[in-house]
Amino acid sequence: MERISDGSVADSAAAVVARLTAALDEVTARTQRVLVGEIADLRGDTQLVQLLRDNVAANIDTVFSAIRHGIPVEHVEAPTAALEYARRLAQRNVPANALVRAYRLGHQEVLKILLEEIRTAELDASRRLDVFDEILAVTFRYIDWITQQVLSTYQQEYDRWQQSRNRLQADEIRIVLAGNDEVDVDAASMALRYPLRRTHLALVLWCENSDDDTLAVMERYVHEYAAAVDAGEHALFVPADRLTGWAWIPVTEQSAPLPPHPVLRVAAGRPLPGVAGFRRSHRQAQLTRTVMLSADSHLPVSAAESGVLLAGLAGHDLDEARTWVAEVLGPLASSTDSDERLRETLRVFLCAGSSFKGAAARLHLHFNSVKYRVGRAVERRGRPITEDRLDVEVALLLCHRFGAAVLGD
Incomplete structure (x- = not known):
């Protein structure tokens, strides 16, 4: 083993990292194996796994370069692969928590590798501790900094992607609702990520006042209800405007009563099958909403209740x-x-x-x-x-x- 210079602690840390830089592929592979093994959300297709590898390699190379050349973390630029990986996770609805865990666990694994390298270096015990402390300080600052960068990128892309996806979903939904008999049911189901051949319970949700979290509250209500009725597949939710949301839940012919909500008002159609049922249940929910608005009702109302649809027709x-x-x-x-x-x-x-x-x-x-x-x-x-x-x-x-x-x- 070549002896590391007895210069400053920073020089010794640079020498340790320089030796590992030559084995960057091995360090990257070992770190990636840990991440994929520990975080199920990162086990995507081949393309995503490859991007994860590039992300890991780029981050390790960047922080190693900072240590080797004494570059302050605040002067480092975020690796392109790291930012792109954050965007890709956002596009695939992988939770941001998975991204944060990846950096924490990756940091831990790289520190293990660095510690192994330090132990094999010809340094006295005191210098080894100093070198590890130096490396720990730099890598911690880097992880703190890069995590903020990728989370900001993730959130921006998530918001943009959701808005774009919602627009595409809304367009596809309106095509289905328009009653075009030539709708390709399987293609539309794939585009919406929703089973149009099932039995559907349509909901219209709204509130009187809006804040930044209003639509998220609506979507959470829909998915919690879908879980409560054991829908078995993802419910479909799309904003109609900033105060209103439309939803469809794949159910059996009978469904549980809708739970009241302190802020939201909820109107439901009847559970009806197929594409025709998707349309009709939505129209029923709209008529039910007319009744609720005219009667100033705040408890959930279903079109299945006797007389609701007749009242909705008169309510115009x-x-x-x-x-x-x-x-x-x-x-x-x-x-x-x-x-x-x-x-x-x-x-x-x-x-x-x-x-x-x-x-x-x-x-x-x-x-x-x-x-x-x-x-x-x-x-x-x-x-x-x-x-x-x-x-x-x-x-x-x-x-x-x-x-x-x-x-x-």
Whole structure:
């Protein structure tokens, strides 16, 4: 073993690193094996693995050059391969944490190799510690600096890529929603990364106020719900604007109730199959949203709930709906608390097949109380409900769904 000069500690550190520079390929390969073995997210295709190797080699060569030539870390330029690797991980949705871990574990492995080299050098014990301390200080500063550089690059690329991907997804989704019968289902599924041949539950999500995290909150809600219903495949989420998101979740024919959220408002269609179901469930969710907006409802509402879609169709012209409700219900369409109780009792009574007993069970009231309220409701209306029962049921439904929006004073 050639003896290392007994000059300054920096000279000795430079000599150690110079000897390892000659074995850069071996140092790179050993470090890469550790990273791929420890971090599953880095086990990509051949192209990505090759770029990882170039990234490792470039970083090691850069920091070794800084030590050999006494270059301050702040004067070093980030390797092109390091920045490109960060961009590529962002494009593939590999978590930023995997990138940070790669630098930490890579630093640890390179330090092990350097320590092995120092131990074989002909230096006294004290000088060995000083040399290792010198190398440790420089490499730590480099890792701290380069990590900031690559994370900044990663985030910029992630934001750009997500915006671009969202635009492409939105364009593809609008093509599917347009109802073009010539849509290539398999090609569209691949473009959207979503199984269009499955049964779909469409959601429309929105909030009143926006901040930088609003769309992320929506997307998180969608994926948490998808996990809760065991969707088995990735849900599809795309921003419609800065306050609104559209989503589709591959489900079975039945799905769990949507959980309430303190900020978001959520409207759902019915679970429906295939491309036609993808479109129809979305239209249903839009109609459901119309109902929620008109009724100022903040709890999630599904199109599967009785009367929601019918109310949604009427909700496009609430002024006309209000006039019609007043014509059908007469004084019963007033906004007083007592008339509201009478309307709700009459509505449930009719839904129960005009059964006083059935309505009493649903309303948790005594049989006679239901009978009395139904009689009072008919009196308030001013005429029997036998001849235009369907109109009465629809008018009561609109009152139930829209409340004050379709009621008189």
